[in-house]
Every structure is written in structure tokens, then in C-alpha cells.
Amino acid sequence: MKIGIVCYPTFGGSGVVATELGLELSKRGHEIHFITYSQPVRLELLSNNVHFHEVHVPEYSLFHYQPYELALSSKLVDMVKLHGIQILHVHYAIPHAYAAYMAQQMLLDEGIQVPIVTTLHGTDITLVGSHPFYKPAVTFSINKSDAVTSVSESLKKDTLRLFNIKKDIEVVPNFIDLEKHVSSFTDCQRAMMAEDHERIVTHISNMREVKQIPDVIKVFYNIQKELPAKLMMVGEGPEKEGAELLAEELGISDKVIFFGNSNEIDRILCFSDLFLLPSQTESFGLAALEAMASSVPVISTNTGGLPEVNIDGYSGYLSDVNAVADMSANAIKILKNLETLNTFKANAKAQSKNFDIHNIVPKYEAIYEETLDKFLVAN
Numbered sequence: 001m002k003i004g005i006v007c008y009p010t011f012g013g014s015g016v017v018a019t020e021l022g023l024e025l026s027k028r029g030h031e032i033h034f035i036t037y038s039q040p041v042r043l044e045l046l047s048n049n050v051h052f053h054e055v056h057v058p059e060y061s062l063f064h065y066q067p068y069e070l071a072l073s074s075k076l077v078d079m080v081k082l083h084g085i086q087i088l089h090v091h092y093a094i095p096h097a098y099a100a101y102m103a104q105q106m107l108l109d110e111g112i113q114v115p116i117v118t119t120l121h122g123t124d125i126t127l128v129g130s131h132p133f134y135k136p137a138v139t140f141s142i143n144k145s146d147a148v149t150s151v152s153e154s155l156k157k158d159t160l161r162l163f164n165i166k167k168d169i170e171v172v173p174n175f176i177d178l179e180k181h182v183s184s185f186t187d188c189q190r191a192m193m194a195e196d197h198e199r200i201v202t203h204i205s206n207m208r209e210v211k212q213i214p215d216v217i218k219v220f221y222n223i224q225k226e227l228p229a230k231l232m233m234v235g236e237g238p239e240k241e242g243a244e245l246l247a248e249e250l251g252i253s254d255k256v257i258f259f260g261n262s263n264e265i266d267r268i269l270c271f272s273d274l275f276l277l278p279s280q281t282e283s284f285g286l287a288a289l290e291a292m293a294s295s296v297p298v299i300s301t302n303t304g305g306l307p308e309v310n311i312d313g314y315s316g317y318l319s320d321v322n323a324v325a326d327m328s329a330n331a332i333k334i335l336k337n338l339e340t341l342n343t344f345k346a347n348a349k350a351q352s353k354n355f356d357i358h359n360i361v362p363k364y365e366a367i368y369e370e371t372l373d374k375f376l377v378a379n
């Protein structure tokens, strides 16, 4: 199949999922065309069947806002015609589903039929999409998609609660390539980060408000009072500076390492003992799954799709949002005793296997085939 994938090319989970999906589909013989405004960060190698087409938005001083949707839909039209793309898979409804629908209509006008699969990722529904300023356009473009998927049961429920959706939503959970997360302790260079007797606690995110970054620092503050530990803070975002200041105020700056954005997530997770994800909401929590795949147990909140990923008392623990004392106690429970830590590490790995890329990607292939069949009959 020739598949066009539209996504955000940044470090956010939706872009990562879209990229990993495209790469796996290409290994399975499909021709993949990524169409976005810059090369996705996890897309390192282009090949015969992995292509990247950049969307340019020419600056024009009259425009207060440059019209990305317009440029994207025009690019989609051109790429579908040039490469014979058979199906468009758009990740994140805003504005991708909307732009894809426009492209579909322009193509239909020329007798070319291309169905659209829209995958909802979370904030396109829970935080941004349901805002009254966007809601009519988001509702319209979800309803006009030929197939709609969501990354968790929880996100499906939220979508049905917040929007008037007439389409079936199929849950296809996010996935992980377990082969990429085979931790080999000797490769990790753990010694560069901490002493042997110190536990390594890690947080990875784009450090926006929704991630509750101050809680990461506060939980770690409580951990390091009980046992020797270091905190690895990975990612960039508006809450990072506040976190640096809070660490300083609490007198733990020497124990907190800020990495910025990293393409070496596997290496960082390889030497981590515990992952903190105290988010206010999380449709799935791909970062938690990546941690678990590297045998790192997870202390998270119990909101959104997190309970579908992290199993309380098994792969880690779940707490209410902002329940810092509870999260700290759970973290210490896991970290204090090596035997307990090793049990949780093994459980985390075992739980991650439920999201094996080889079991999930065929679900998308089946959706493409079914959607193509239905769409071509209907048109």
C-alpha cells in the first residue's frame, strides 16, 4: 500500500507514534510518505520506501497567522497525485484531519479518491480540541474521516463525551518496538550519571503544565531524603525553568540533571531505576510505556489512559493527581529494597509486552484495508 502519514514532527508522543508506525509499515512492505513541516525527529533514515515531503508555508506580511492548513492540504493534493498515495493517515486531529478533508475534496473534484484515517492522540481532544473556538471544526473533521482511531479506551470515552461524534471509534493502543529496548547494562554508561549505590529516577516529557513538573521535583525531593538518588530530567518546555528554580530552592540542584531534548532516550532509560509521570491528564502515556519496555517501573497518576498502561502494584503504582506524599511513599517502597525493585522491573518489562509493535501495527493495516474497500465501494 502507498500510505501518506501526517503528523507533528516534534518530540511529542503523537509524532513519535506516527514515525514508529511508518517505519514498521515500511518494513512490512508498504511505501510510506511522511508529510509535515520538518523531518520527524525519530525519522533518521529515509529509504526507497520511506519518504519525507516538507510542507512550506511562505511568509507573507499581510497575514497575522500564516495559513499552515492551506499549505498542508495543497501539499497533500500534490503528493497524492505525484506518488499515487492510496490512503492518508493523519495523527492528531488539529489541524491535520481538517486539512486532509480539504485535500480529499479537492482530489475528488479531479476524480481521485483517497480515504482518511484519523488517529486521536489526547490533547487534540482533551485540552485543545474541545475549546469552543475549535470544537465545531474538530467535530466536523472527525465525523468526515473515513475511519477514526483513539490510542486508549479512556480517550475514546472522552471523545464521545466531549463531541457529538457519529463515527465508530476503534481503540488501537500505542505500541513499542521491544527489540529497540533491550537493555544491556554495560552499554548504559550508568557510572557517568550516578554512583553505584545511588538510585536513578527519570522523567521525560515536553515539560508543559499538564505534566505537573513541580510534582516531579517534589516527589524526588522526598525520595532523596530517604535514600541516595539522582533525578534525570529529559525534555524541553515552558515548565523547565520553574523546575530548575524549585530544585535550587529545595537544595537539591546537585542531584538533578537537566538534559534538554534527547534522541538517546533508550540509553537514559537503560540506566534508570524508576520513572515519574505525575501528569494531570494523559490519554495513554507513551513515555511510561517506553520506560517499562526498558524495565523501568512507573510512578504515575491514575488519570486518562494511564491505568490501561501502568498496572497498580505490578508495573509501578498509580496515585491521584497532585498526591505527592502518596507518590513519594510508593516510589520509596519500590526503590528501597533491591529485591522489590527487581520484581517491579521484571513486571514492568512483562507489562510492556502487551503493547508489542508486531501485534498492534497489523491492526492499523486491517483498518487501512477495510477503509479502502468501503470507501471505494461508496464512491
Ligand code: GMT
Binding pocket: 011, 012, 013, 014, 015, 017, 092, 121, 122, 123, 124, 126, 151, 174, 206, 208, 210, 281, 282, 283, 284, 285, 286, 287
Ligand atoms: O503529552 C504530550 O505532551 C504530547 C502529546 C502529543 O500529542 O504528542 O501526547 C499525547 O499523545 C501521546 C501519543 O499517543 C500519548 O501517549 C500522550 O498520553 C498524549 N498526551 C496527553 O494526553 C497529555
